[in-house]
Each structure stands twice: as C-alpha cells, then as structure tokens.
Amino acid sequence: MTGGKQGEELAAEVAVDVLTPAALRAEVTRLREENAALRRRDADMVAYLRAKIDQLLAVIGTVPLRAEELDDAELVAFDPINIIAGAFVQILESQRHTNEQLRAARDEITAIFNSVGAGIMVLDTNQKILSFNHRLKELFFPAAHRVTGQTCIDILCRASAPPEGCVYHKVLASGHVETTQAWPFDDRYFDVIGAPVKDKKGAVTQVITVYTEVTKRKQAEDALLLALDEAFAAQELIEAVLRSVREGLLVTDETGRILIANPALLEMFSEQRTRVVGLSLATLFPDSTLAERFAEALASGVPGEPFDVRLEGVAPRSLQVRLALLRTANDTVRGGVVTLHDVTRERAIEQMKSDFVSTAAHELRTPLTAILGFSELLLDTTEFSADQRREFTGMIHSKAEDLAGIIDELLDITRIESGREIDLSLEAVRIDELAVASVDFFRHSDNRHRFEVSLSQQPLLVYADPRRIGQVFDNLISNAVKYSPAGGSIHVTLGAEGSFCAIAISDEGIGMSAEQIERVFDKFYRADASNSAVPGTGLGMTIVRQLVERHGGTIQVSSLPGHGTTIRFTLPLCTEGKDT
Amino acid sequence: MNKVHTESLDVRGQVCPSTLLLTLREVNRLKDALHNGTTLLEVRTDNRHATVTIPNTVKSMGLAVRVHKEEQGYLIQIGAEKD
Numbered sequence: 001m002t003g004g005k006q007g008e009e010l011a012a013e014v015a016v017d018v019l020t021p022a023a024l025r026a027e028v029t030r031l032r033e034e035n036a037a038l039r040r041r042d043a044d045m046v047a048y049l050r051a052k053i054d055q056l057l058a059v060i061g062t063v064p065l066r067a068e069e070l071d072d073a074e075l076v077a078f079d080p081i082n083i084i085a086g087a088f089v090q091i092l093e094s095q096r097h098t099n100e101q102l103r104a105a106r107d108e109i110t111a112i113f114n115s116v117g118a119g120i121m122v123l124d125t126n127q128k129i130l131s132f133n134h135r136l137k138e139l140f141f142p143a144a145h146r147v148t149g150q151t152c153i154d155i156l157c158r159a160s161a162p163p164e165g166c167v168y169h170k171v172l173a174s175g176h177v178e179t180t181q182a183w184p185f186d187d188r189y190f191d192v193i194g195a196p197v198k199d200k201k202g203a204v205t206q207v208i209t210v211y212t213e214v215t216k217r218k219q220a221e222d223a224l225l226l227a228l229d230e231a232f233a234a235q236e237l238i239e240a241v242l243r244s245v246r247e248g249l250l251v252t253d254e255t256g257r258i259l260i261a262n263p264a265l266l267e268m269f270s271e272q273r274t275r276v277v278g279l280s281l282a283t284l285f286p287d288s289t290l291a292e293r294f295a296e297a298l299a300s301g302v303p304g305e306p307f308d309v310r311l312e313g314v315a316p317r318s319l320q321v322r323l324a325l326l327r328t329a330n331d332t333v334r335g336g337v338v339t340l341h342d343v344t345r346e347r348a349i350e351q352m353k354s355d356f357v358s359t360a361a362h363e364l365r366t367p368l369t370a371i372l373g374f375s376e377l378l379l380d381t382t383e384f385s386a387d388q389r390r391e392f393t394g395m396i397h398s399k400a401e402d403l404a405g406i407i408d409e410l411l412d413i414t415r416i417e418s419g420r421e422i423d424l425s426l427e428a429v430r431i432d433e434l435a436v437a438s439v440d441f442f443r444h445s446d447n448r449h450r451f452e453v454s455l456s457q458q459p460l461l462v463y464a465d466p467r468r469i470g471q472v473f474d475n476l477i478s479n480a481v482k483y484s485p486a487g488g489s490i491h492v493t494l495g496a497e498g499s500f501c502a503i504a505i506s507d508e509g510i511g512m513s514a515e516q517i518e519r520v521f522d523k524f525y526r527a528d529a530s531n532s533a534v535p536g537t538g539l540g541m542t543i544v545r546q547l548v549e550r551h552g553g554t555i556q557v558s559s560l561p562g563h564g565t566t567i568r569f570t571l572p573l574c575t576e577g578k579d580t
Numbered sequence: 581m582n583k584v585h586t587e588s589l590d591v592r593g594q595v596c597p598s599t600l601l602l603t604l605r606e607v608n609r610l611k612d613a614l615h616n617g618t619t620l621l622e623v624r625t626d627n628r629h630a631t632v633t634i635p636n637t638v639k640s641m642g643l644a645v646r647v648h649k650e651e652q653g654y655l656i657q658i659g660a661e662k663d
Contacts, residue, residue: 057597057600060600060633060636060637061632061633061636061637062596062597062600062629062633062637063596063597063629064597065597065598065601069595069598070598078601080601083601083604083605083608084601084604086604086605086607086608086611087604087607087608087637087641090607090608090611090641090642090643091637091640091641091642093641093642094640094641094642095640097642098642
C-alpha cells in the first residue's frame with residue numbers, strides 16, 4: 001500500500017463529513033454543553049459519595065473525610081464505602097453472634113429462674129411486680145390470676161405498711177444487698193435476699209427479691225433451742241442438786257471412770273473438777289477397797305451395804321461410802337453413783353463415847369468401891385472407935401459426893417445434848433469470893449501444888465448463879481491440878497475489863513497441842529485419854545463452856561505442850577440495874 | 581499452641597479518618613485470619629484520636645484490641661477474642 005493512495009481515501013471520507021461552519025459551531029456548542037453536564041454529574045456524584053462516606057464515618061464514630069486528604073480521583077480508587085461496608089458486614093455478624101449468645105443466655109436464665117427452688121420476684125421502685133418465677137407463685141399466690149403489675153404489699157403482704165424485716169425496703173434504703181433470716185409469713189418462715197438493680201448513675205431502678213422457705217429448718221431450730229433450754233435447765237437443776245448435796249458425790253461410767261464430781265467431793269480432796277473427772281475410782285481411792293466393791297456391785301447388780309473408807313493425809317478422814325447403780329431404760333447398768341459422807345467426827349465421837357463408857361464405869365466404880373468397903377467395915381465390925389467410925393462415914397460421904405458430882409455432870413450433859421438449857425438462879429455475886437472459896441477447897445485438899453490468887457482491888461460483882469460459877473471454878477482448877485506435876489503453881493487472876501470480869505486460870509502442867517485445844521470443848525473428849533490414872537469423864541469442859549456462855553461470857557484456851565495451859569473466861573459485871 | 585502470624589500496618593503521619601479507613605481495609609482483608617486467631621494485626625499510629633476510633637470499631641466487629649503506648653506513637657494490636 002502507497003502513501004498517495006491512503007491520502008486519497010482519507011480525503012474522500014472527510015469530504016463526506018465536512019460540515020458547514022455554522023453546523024460545526026453548533027456541534028462544538030453542543031459538545032461543550034454535554035461536557036459541562038457530564039462534569040456536573042461527576043461533581044454531584046463525588047459530592048454524594050463524600051456525603052455518604054462522611055455519614056458512614058459518623059456512624060462508626062469518627063470525623064468526616066476532608067477533600068485535601070483524598071482528592072476525587074483517589075477517593076474513587078480508595079473506595080471507602082467498600083471498606084466501611086466490609087466493616088459493617090463484620091459488625092453485623094458480630095451482633096448476630098452476640099444476639100445468639102444473648103438469646104441462649106436469656107433462655108438459660110429463664111430456665112433457671114423457673115426451675116430454682118426459691119421464689120424470685122423483680123419489683124420496680126413503686127413496689128410493682130415486674131416479673132416473678134413459678135416457685136414464687138406456688139409459695140405466695142397459687143390461685144392469683146394476675147400478678148404482674150400488682151404491688152407486692154397488696155398481693156403478698158396484704159398490709160397497709162411494710163412488715164418488719166421487709167427486704168425490699170431495706171434494699172431501697174441501703175442500695176445494697178440485704179437479707180432477712182426466718183422472715184415470718186402465714187405461719188411459714190423464709191430466708192429472703194434482696195438485691196438492687198441500678199442504672200448507670202447508681203440509682204436503684206429495680207429490686208430482685210429471692211424467697212427460700214425455711215419453715216422446717218426454723219421449726220427444727222426452735223425445737224433444738226427448746227431442747228437446749230430444757231437441757232440447760234436440767235443441767236442447772238442437776239448442778240444445783242449436786243452443789244446442795246453436802247455429801248461428796250461421784251458419778252461414774254460402767255468402767256468406774258469418773259464422769260461427774262460435785263463441789264463437796266472436790267472440797268474433800270482439795271482438787272479441781274478437771275483433775276478429778278476422767279480418773280478411775282482406783283486412782284482416786286488407791287488405798288481402799290472402794291474400786292473393788294464398786295466392780296463387784298456392777299457385776300452383781302447389787303449395790304451392797306454402806307462401808308467406811310479411810311483417807312490418809314495431813315488430816316486423815318473417815319468416809320462412809322454408799323454405792324448406787326445407774327440403769328438405762330432397759331435396766332442395763334451404765335454406771336454408778338458413789339456417795340461419800342464424811343463421818344470422821346461421828347466415828348471420833350463413837351470412839352469417845354466408847355471410851356467414856358469405860359471411863360464413866362471406872363469413875364463410878366472407884367468411889368463406889370470405897371463406899372462399899374467402908375460401909376462393909378462399919379456393918380461387919382463393931383470394934384472401931386467413934387473417931388474411926390466418923391472417919392469412915394466421912395469417907396463414905398466424900399465418895400458419895402464424888403458420885404453425885406459425876407451424876408450431876410451426866411445430867412447436865414444430857415440436858416445440853418437434848419437442847420434444853422441449864423437453869424440458872426441469877427443474883428449479884430462476889431466473883432472474887434467464889435474464886436477464893438474454890439481455890440481454898442483445893443488448897444486444903446491438895447498439898448502438892450501451890451495456889452496463887454491475884455484479885456482486883458475492888459470487889460468484883462457479877463450477876464450469876466453462884467452454884468454454877470462455883471462449878472466452873474471447881475472444874476477448871478480441878479483440871480489444872482490433874483494435869484500439873486506435883487510442885488507446880490496454879491494461878492487464878494481476876495480483874496475488870498470494861499464491862500466484863502476477866503478470869504484466868506493458869507497451870508504449869510503438861511499443856512495441850514493445837515488439835516487438843518480445838519477439841520477440848522467436845523463432849524467426851526479427854527486430851528490425855530490414854531492416861532486412865534487421871535480421873536474425869538470428858539464432860540467438864542463442855543459443861544463449863546455452856547455455863548459461861550449461858551451467863552453471857554466467853555471462854556478461850558491457850559496452851560503449849562509442856563508449858564501449861566491458861567483458860568480465860570469472862571462474865572458480865574453487875575450493872576446498877578442488875579445489882580439492885 | 582499454633583504460632584500466630586503477625587501482619588503490620590504503619591499509618592504514622594495519617595490522621596483520622598484515614599487511619600481508621602486504612603486499618604479497616606486491612607481488617608477486612610484479614611477478616612477470617614483475624615477472627616480465627618491465626619493472625620494478629622499490629623497497627624502503628626501517631627494519631628491519638630485513632631487510639632479511640634480504631635478500638636471502638638474493631639471491638640464492635642467482634643475482635644479484641646489492645647493499645648500500647650510506644651516511644652513514637654501507639655501500637656494497636658487487633659486479634660481474635662479469647663473465650
């Protein structure tokens with residue numbers, strides 16, 4: 001193909017489209033207008049795109065897209081709408097997933113809400129019930145047709161004011177979870193928990209209340225408390241009984257292990273309860289047959305007769321033991337009760353009484369032998385001179401007086417024993433004269449001792465029974481004589497001390513130990529009982545104290561073994577009124 | 581434990597909403613890998629506003645976000661939410 005040929009063909013084609021100048025101008029104008037319209041449409045399109053992009057950007061929370069940041073051409077190429085649409089697709093997918101989870105959670109909560117054993121109610125701040133579960137309806141209003149929208153106070157409490165312990169009001173007041181234990185309602189009891197639902201500002205908008213019926217538990221608790229009260233009362237009663245029992249008391253199990261020990265027993269052993277409870281009887285009574293007898297009683301089912309055990313130690317004691325068996329309802333032996341009665345004093349008195357019988361027999365026999373001997377002499381023999389007969393008769397009289405004295409003492413002690421008072425014939429008496437008379441008697445009948453009497457300068461007048469006070473002096477001086485070695489001095493001192501006359505009788509005799517002093521006023525007690533050569537019934541000091549006290553006086557003994565004894569007693573001095 | 585692949589995007593010098601749009605474009609691209617936890621996208625930005633807009637948006641897309649302050653700007657880590 002040549003170049004000339006091509007130029008010709010082109011000229012022919014152009015010639016076909018050749019326009020007139022006017023037509024060409026019109027075509028140019030049309031094309032310009034069409035171009036302007038296209039430009040406007042593009043600008044509108046871009047503006048629309050930017051507006052939509054900014055709208056979408058606002059939805060996702062950011063600022064609009066500035067034109068200088070992305071020009072129109074870049075905007076189209078960058079395609080933000082596509083980007084945001086892709087993000088929205090993911091957001092929607094996420095929302096859908098979240099919604100599914102929420103639905104599942106709601107279904108789960110609804111299932112729990114209705115299957116839970118507790119009644120649940122949701123209330124607004126005006127006491128209106130917003131929702132509730134099946135259990136709540138069962139518990140409180142099984143027959144109600146409409147519950148939602150009603151107020152709890154109308155449908156549940158049916159009262160004009162909230163009841164005491166109302167959890168709903170407690171939650172509204174505090175804004176926190178509140179509980180009420182054993183809330184009473186229609187003869188039933190509920191543990192109630194109230195929880196607030198709050199808005200973003202922390203204000204309570206709803207209250208959820210949960211009711212768990214605890215009637216059976218409450219009844220069980222009440223029964224338990226009642227039983228505990230009764231048990232405590234019974235225990236207190238038992239303890240009061242145990243405390244009030246003066247005898248020592250032990251309760252043991254079937255092996256002899258000590259379960260209970262009363263205060264009297266603990267005092268007997270000077271022990272604390274914790275140190276006795278748990279011990280075996282054999283440990284507590286190591287040197288006695290108590291544990292053995294207890295085992296025999298358990299084996300035979302027969303408690304046996306009371307018996308004595310001896311507790312050795314600083315102050316040895318005799319205890320009378322009684323055994324009793326504890327039996328269950330089906331008569332099985334489940335333990336035992338050991339009662340210990342301190343019979344130390346009784347046993348000592350029994351011993352003293354026994355000693356007294358032999359002493360009294362001896363005391364009666366001695367003068368009686370003399371009386372019998374001298375009277376037989378007088379009856380059988382006529383050869384005696386008148387002086388001899390007088391002497392024998394005097395001896396008989398003297399011994400008869402001794403007998404009368406012993407019998408008087410026995411009568412006095414019988415009176416004291418039976419609680420009767422010794423009769424006194426009171427009068428104003430010169431006590432110093434009574435003392436001197438008594439001392440003179442002993443001075444004349446006993447030349448082995450020296451007697452000294454210290455008297456007040458003034459005559460001492462007491463209001464007393466002269467025969468009985470004379471008896472007191474005779475007894476005390478007689479004791480001083482009996483228990484003093486030959487050659488010893490016996491001092492009798494009298495003086496006024498305030499409104500009393502104080503009398504002291506001192507000897508230089510064998511004296512007494514503290515234990516002997518403590519028992520010197522006991523009936524039948526003789527400090528030196530082993531020495532039967534010293535006459536006496538063991539009643540004199542008992543009678544002396546009774547007489548002194550009957551006169552309104554007091555009596556004390558001070559003594560040291562080997563250093564003699566001093567007896568001090570007082571008698572009220574005669575007042576003017578009494579004197580006259 | 582499978583190794584997690586890390587993709588990086590540096591949008592320092594950009595401001596919002598470009599930082600957000602660029603990040604979202606990457607999140608869209610890596611959508612599946614980010615949601616299933618095989619990929620972690622690390623976005624570096626020096627635009628403080630982006631530390632709010634990016635986390636807010638990608639969280640609503642169901643992804644987990646952590647923002648760390650670095651010497652020159654911020655590192656925003658985007659990955660799958662843990663159960």
